[in-house]
Amino acid sequence: MRLIEATGATIASQADAINSAELVVVAVARRFYDALPLALLQNKVLVDVSNRDDAVRRRSVLSNAEYLQELVPSARVVKAFNVLSAYLLETGGIQGSKEVPLATDSESARAKVVQTVRDLGFTPVDMGPLRQARHIEDIPLHFFRQWRGAFIVVAVIFLVGYVLNFIKFQLCHNLTKNETWDWSVFKQILMTNFNRNLGVVALTILGAVYMAGIIAAFLQLYRGTKYARFPAWLDRWLRMRKQLGLLMLAMAATHGCMSLGIYHPHHQYDWLFEPPKTVRAEVKVNGTFEVQTVDIWQHHPNWRGEVFLTLGAVTLCLLSILGISSLPSVTDRLTWREFSFIQSKLGWTALVAGFLHNLVLGWDYMLTAYDCYFPTGLQYALYLPLLCFIGKLILLVPPVNRRLVNIRSGLISRPVSQA
């Protein structure tokens, strides 16, 4: 039995190859394991690099590596390398900092494979006994596990916002304002509604990111200790802040781009600009000219337009810095003090700037509920940030703040009763 390569050249007999090898890498699918030359593999260090597919997982709790160990009990099976993709290895897309988890019951085999991982330029991470292969084999199947919760939250809020927008600007507008049904407003369901909703949802999510910390602080104050676990929902919320923040950044950036394309006095935002010159002139209507008045805009922003645009640009600039500091290689270089300054101080500043950006735009609509008595998106967008500010202000009151600092440094701790 001989290994034949594409060139047709004989390289070595399988037996020779295995006998002379220090490590044998088993790179076949699990269903072919029993076709392996098991006798030759006795007493060898076997590196199982396979991945489990869903079909296998349903049939058996055993990982592929444990199954291989059962087939060749005298071998020292090591699970490793399954997280490296052939494609990225070939194109050089992964290097040094890529972590390779490994698991084995043999200390000698572990040392050997750890060394091999390092020699190949990756970072070995020992996960313990071979049983952990079950976990390791699941890693390549992970699909944005940390992102799923955040994505669902953002998607639901976006949809709710979008439907509210639709009810208000397309349905109610027609039901309450017009005598005849006006189809022209339906063209806005793509860009105008979408962009409006992007901004509203981005600000709400940014509020949600900081709200989690506020609630956690109040809970610690109420419980008088930092040693009790947070309820599961709050714990999940706290853990999804990074993902919420990055999804929010994508929305805010898209909102910025789209807004620049439609930022014009004629496009609804007339109160951000100096009033137009209204001219009485002969205007062409159905081929003939009749006297009408026409608005001629000079595109001079008024003070409100200047403030509005500046706040939008500053918010996006701050959020971008937050996003860049979340890149793994950048986070690695920041000290904790720097990281928390960016995520906390700069983040709160961005929340305030975004809040004002919205407030300047929507000032006149803040207290009215026109069209079907619905509040506008410009109002919704402020609810959560406003709650954050109120919560934060309470937490900054000196005695409250002092107590919180003491609880967090472990100096105060009421006997744990809720746990």
Added chain:
Amino acid sequence: MRLIEATGATIASQADAINSAELVVVAVARRFYDALPLALLQNKVLVDVSNRDDAVRRRSVLSNAEYLQELVPSARVVKAFNVLSAYLLETGGIQGSKEVPLATDSESARAKVVQTVRDLGFTPVDMGPLRQARHIEDIPLHFFRQWRGAFIVVAVIFLVGYVLNFIKFQLCHNLTKNETWDWSVFKQILMTNFNRNLGVVALTILGAVYMAGIIAAFLQLYRGTKYARFPAWLDRWLRMRKQLGLLMLAMAATHGCMSLGIYHPHHQYDWLFEPPKTVRAEVKVNGTFEVQTVDIWQHHPNWRGEVFLTLGAVTLCLLSILGISSLPSVTDRLTWREFSFIQSKLGWTALVAGFLHNLVLGWDYMLTAYDCYFPTGLQYALYLPLLCFIGKLILLVPPVNRRLVNIRSGLISRPVSQA
């Protein structure tokens, strides 16, 4: 003979320093190697950190490290550290994840230098025997090796597109449309033509990225095996997809920026906006007023303008996510399933969105070849994406798809005949 530092203080005699050292780092240029105190270096571990310049490479196949080994045969020469730049070391620009390749013929020296590299916080990568120093010494001279092919492809396509644009909009426009030669259109050769071409070429390149995979799939179907090598041109094409994609992203982003600066009904894109009010009024011509008609735009996008801008923003947002996921430290954190979802599913979505973005803009020009019977850039831009869609649809037909899946999982493999 004594080492004198800038301060003038005596530190140690060279002989003392070398005798007491475990490792000697040789940090002088190759042409001064024979001036080294070679007798003192006998039996030492010598770390050669030099780089080869082109002049040296032309004169000798030997690497600097091999040359040093020849000069001091009893020493254990190790090639290492030449990829670290003094500038970045000094400013702290490189850390942990930086790979340091090393080569030596001595196992004991290798272990010692590997340890030293690790202690300094870098990732050693063992390249094998000292002969490999030839390769290691070439690394600092590499100049975007992986990028060169992609850059040339993009540059050629850009130039061709630009020349076609020039022929059509500057030359043909004058030759076929105007009675007198109209120099005013030549002002467009910078921004308007440039920006137009950026969009067209970006979409074409995005098509080219996915076309490579389509062709590879058809070839595998035709050959009935995945074990035959792809022809060299296809292999190179497949390998340059990442670089093509990133150059495309730079073009798409620049196109987005520039377009926002010129997105206005008056600037050619009148069919994306509600029609202007045409007014008959006294217009100033050469100092006197005469009655003319003037268009007064209200800048209200029509449904087409709304769809167009939204699709553009969505495409750019998706492409940005693809770009961010290509950053090494981000790729490292993604599982293969996540990475391929982003590069494949999100990427195809971006291609569809970009295709529609173009189609909505150019719908009226799709079937006409005005001005010298030339198709427009808006048509060129769709050729390659359209071919991709057709290819992809064929590959998604259930029996074809099933066969491809079987071939790719190695279950079908016609005996290799082409190899």
Added chain:
Amino acid sequence: MRLIEATGATIASQADAINSAELVVVAVARRFYDALPLALLQNKVLVDVSNRDDAVRRRSVLSNAEYLQELVPSARVVKAFNVLSAYLLETGGIQGSKEVPLATDSESARAKVVQTVRDLGFTPVDMGPLRQARHIEDIPLHFFRQWRGAFIVVAVIFLVGYVLNFIKFQLCHNLTKNETWDWSVFKQILMTNFNRNLGVVALTILGAVYMAGIIAAFLQLYRGTKYARFPAWLDRWLRMRKQLGLLMLAMAATHGCMSLGIYHPHHQYDWLFEPPKTVRAEVKVNGTFEVQTVDIWQHHPNWRGEVFLTLGAVTLCLLSILGISSLPSVTDRLTWREFSFIQSKLGWTALVAGFLHNLVLGWDYMLTAYDCYFPTGLQYALYLPLLCFIGKLILLVPPVNRRLVNIRSGLISRPVSQA
């Protein structure tokens, strides 16, 4: 004495736990060290993970780790892990490439902890004897140490520019031009002045980045050697170039965003567009119509507008590439030749493009000093880049260049006299 977890279950007695442990991690605040069961800790490897706060640092020069060593002289104290934040460990925000500095006086304990750091997937960096814990404990307190200088420089230049803008456009405008005080120009102090100043300062800072290298080259030419130290101010300037560059990029990007929002013929930039149609018509003034002339802009950029916008987009695109190449994980993958090409060649190209972008906009104002005899920001912005170009041209004169190359390769070196 027993360890009680939140669940209330007994886990192990403290004595048992310590006796059976190979490493003991001391994770309590320094002020509680004397309450530790010191007798049990004798002869153990103690890992001190604490951080020093400012209060402690003022009271004692000793690091926490040294203080612990004094308390338990027979233990082998190792300082490590203090740079890892609990928050990031928990959320998986840091991995492989994170560096963990450690210090100890015991070689055996060092080896053990180095191994532990590696097994946890981090990169150990040996800082030497335990005394170095003083430095290690200060790391988490670092607050943008490399950024502070650059930030102050940028902030001062920005403020000076802003004040000059204010004097010119708000004060002088009123003092010299108007008969009555015109409050309307004060609305511009947010967006218009801010954005104008962003562009001016960004270009000045980009000039400052390259000026440092020019001065260094002239100094080397004058001294005739590269072996003399640069004066401290130049050394600091050279070292802050990366930070200056990144702050400049943030300003340039914000300038780009804001400019797109206000890029319109009516908004001051009328000389970048084709002239408007001036119409004589009945314009509404205070409710009644009277005959006036009105400008109706067609928003067709002229050649100058086309060139101006293109140069702005190209500059920003080039600067973005410089910024991306400064991300740690990207820098790691670049060879020195590639890195210096991007930072030097592309950077100079960006400086030239930004210079021309400004020159095209401000051409008519280059030689005039209107309003209080003040030059405009458009002039200030060119001072430093212009000096760079002159300096660079001198350095490129063949004999000067040849001498500089010889000095930098160490072939020429006048005896050091200044040192």
